[in-house]
Amino acid sequence: MSDLTPVLRLEDIVKTFPGVRALDGVSLTLLPGEVHALMGENGAGKSTLMKVLGGILKPNEGRIIVGETPVVMSSPLEAKAKGIVFIHQELSLAEELSVAENIYLGELPRKRFGLVDWATLETRTNAILERLKVGFDARTRVGDLSIANQQMVEIARALTVDAKAVIFDEPTASLTDAEKVVLFDVISGLQEQGVGIIYISHRMEEIFKITDRISVLRDGSYRGTVNTADTDEEAVTQLMIGRKLDLTGNESHHELGDVALEVRGLSCGDLFRDINFEVRRGEVVGFYGLVGAGRTEIAETLFGLRDPSAGTILLDGQETVIHSPIDAIARGISLVPEDRKGQGLILGMNCRDNMTLPQVDDLKAGPFVAEGAEVSIFDQYRDRLDIRTPGWKQLVGNLSGGNQQKIVIGKWLSMRPSVLIVDEPTRGIDVGSKSEIHNLIRELAAQGYAVIVISSEMPEVLHVSDRIVAMYSGRIMRTFTSEEVTEDNLIQAISGITPDKAA
Structure with missing residues (x-):
């Protein structure tokens, strides 16, 4: 050749x-x-x-x-x-x-x-x-x-x-x-x-x-x-x-807190039915399944983008109703969406304004937004997430995909949510940035966040999750702990095979 x-x-x-x-x-x-x-x-x-x-x-x-x-x-x-x-x-x-x-x-x-x-x-x-x-x-x-x-x-x-x-x-x-x-x-x-x-x-x-x-x-x-x-x-x-990566499974151990989010009998038409799960503070719960399993639709319902047809959502043990993203944000739920460019960013705006957009009203000094406060927030999360940009004035549309994703994550972390939902956190991101985001997810759990990760990559859910919810055709088939899950039983679950049929 x-x-x-x-x-x-x-x-x-x-x-x-x-x-x-x-x-x-x-x-x-x-x-x-x-x-x-x-x-x-x-x-x-x-x-x-x-x-x-x-x-x-x-x-x-x-x-x-x-x-x-x-x-x-x-x-x-x-x-x-x-x-x-x-x-x-x-x-x-x-x-x-x-x-x-x-x-x-x-x-x-x-x-x-x-x-x-x-x-x-x-x-x-x-x-x-x-x-x-x-x-x-x-x-x-x-x-x-x-x-x-x-x-x-x-x-x-x-x-x-x-x-x-x-x-x-x-x-x-x-x-x-x-x-x-x-x-x-x-x-x-x-x-x-x-x-x-x-x-x-x-x-x-x-x-x-x-x-x-x-x-x-x-x-x-x-x-x-x-x-x-x-x-x-x-x-x-x-x-x-220029360095080696930690590609091992999730072996972190820290004490879990109270239940931050509980879902009982949640349904949304034909998209998903009778969904039951909980997420504790300090825990990462991964959702895994094939395309059309209903994972993203559950996240959108929790964030107020869809109205459930049945079921109950409880935050810190209290039943709550979420009609819109404004309701979700006010109750401490944040969503990093699957489509970062279409739903997570305004590409024609700079990095600082994208990161502080959800909290503009809280950063006002009189009728104007306090620029110093915005820059301070951007600087904090740029350093924390290693966002590579010449400065806050750079348009988000000019950043690489991985750095754009970090801007979206930083935007919601700066709101200090109690429940963070991350849908396909590393789609289109290089292996180095992927490792950084995986480590960040684990760090957030250790700090007491309740984290839901939705991913189509089996190594990813195995690496970051304490428990894995396996979905098939709008239903939860099984929930695994990190100790009991294997590639075989996870594949069987997302293919609709129940434990008795697998046996």
């Missing part, structure tokens, strides 16, 4: 912003037919490098060479015209348009007089959708699709052109296991056609399953490239973050 002419080369790329050297002489070579992982902590420079390649950002120094020709990427359309296709982590779809219109947006087939050739458009689209084995067709409105299926529409865009290189940015973040299998089949098919793949992911099991080589960035600098077959997770992690 090393004798092949590279699909593309990035040579000594430098990109600076005011006060920040985001890329410091980064080089990368992509060979035809290889899957090349690009890894690094959030803020390491991966997204910036890809934006340079995609014509979104202009480098201060360095060269981009496609095949054997140096090029200047001035726009995403030019990158696509040169065969460089991006599958972005954050969806960029027009929800009111059909699947076909989204896939061929800007390149709709035309008939005479410029009219859209709808028959050709639908035929081409359905042929691509058939390759992806999805359950919708060209005419389906994108807004009616699940997030996972919208991600498949993004992936379909890559199959419309004669691509030389395809960049996948966290492509499986919203996909089910079955959809991941289809995606990996698509990637394999592209490889067979000689297409080079740059694969950006924080999921080590995927990296070691499908990639040929791994390149690592740290703090904007290139740290090396290794053959996937010649390395392991620990070595890659050390290359990424």
Whole structure:
């Protein structure tokens, strides 16, 4: 493979912003037919490098060479015209348009007089959708699709052109296991056609399953490239973050306090039924299950985003009614949502204002907000959570995914809740930041917080939880302590297999 002419080369790329050297002489070579992982902590420079390649950002120094020709990427359309296709982590779809219109947006087939050739458009689209084995067709409105299926529409865009290189940015973040299998089949098919793949992911099991080589960035600098077959997770992690991680299970032991939250017979239509559990102060309760199990819907009900159809919520032993997030916050319940960009942040606002937004009224000095108090709160949680930003004036939309998540967590910690619900706390976050957030969750429990963690990653719930609630199809199947849970009995529970059937 090393004798092949590279699909593309990035040579000594430098990109600076005011006060920040985001890329410091980064080089990368992509060979035809290889899957090349690009890894690094959030803020390491991966997204910036890809934006340079995609014509979104202009480098201060360095060269981009496609095949054997140096090029200047001035726009995403030019990158696509040169065969460089991006599958972005954050969806960029027009929800009111059909699947076909989204896939061929800007390149709709035309008939005479410029009219859209709808028959050709639908035929081409359905042929691509058939390759992806999805359950919708060209005419389906994108807004009616699940997030996972919208991600498949993004992936379909890559199959419309004669691509030389395809960049996948966290492509499986919203996909089910079955959809991941289809995606990996698509990637394999592209490889067979000689297409080079740059694969950006924080999921080590995927990296070691499908990639040929791994390149690592740290703090904007290139740290090396290794053959996937010649390395392991620990070595890659050390290359990424410069230290070893504690990847053991939850072995912390501290005294639990009184019951902070109790739920009795909670139901919400067909979403979940007859839910019973409790969370004590100093305890982390993990909720684990397949997509559609009802975990997120329970969190949204506790936070006042949904009205329950039955059941009782008790806080510190007292029955309470929560009609809205305002009620939940006032009663000491905070929610770090699954969709941090859509529900947890205002991307056009700065870091300080995002972090203090829920408590603006409490920070007023007369008719104005006390800026000093806001900055003090931001500084406290920036240091506590190791949020990497030049300062509070930085727009949240310019931060990496991991640092954005830390802003959301800091926002709710600054409210000093008694019950903290964290939905998918490390989705799209690098292994170093993931370890920090896991340690933070354990620290919060040790400080007396009652914590609920909802996660689709088994290692995560096993690592942080004192007890694990296994859900299937809107019901709690079993609740495990950290001592009795195993991967086998957890998988059986989330698959709807009761203990007697398993026996």
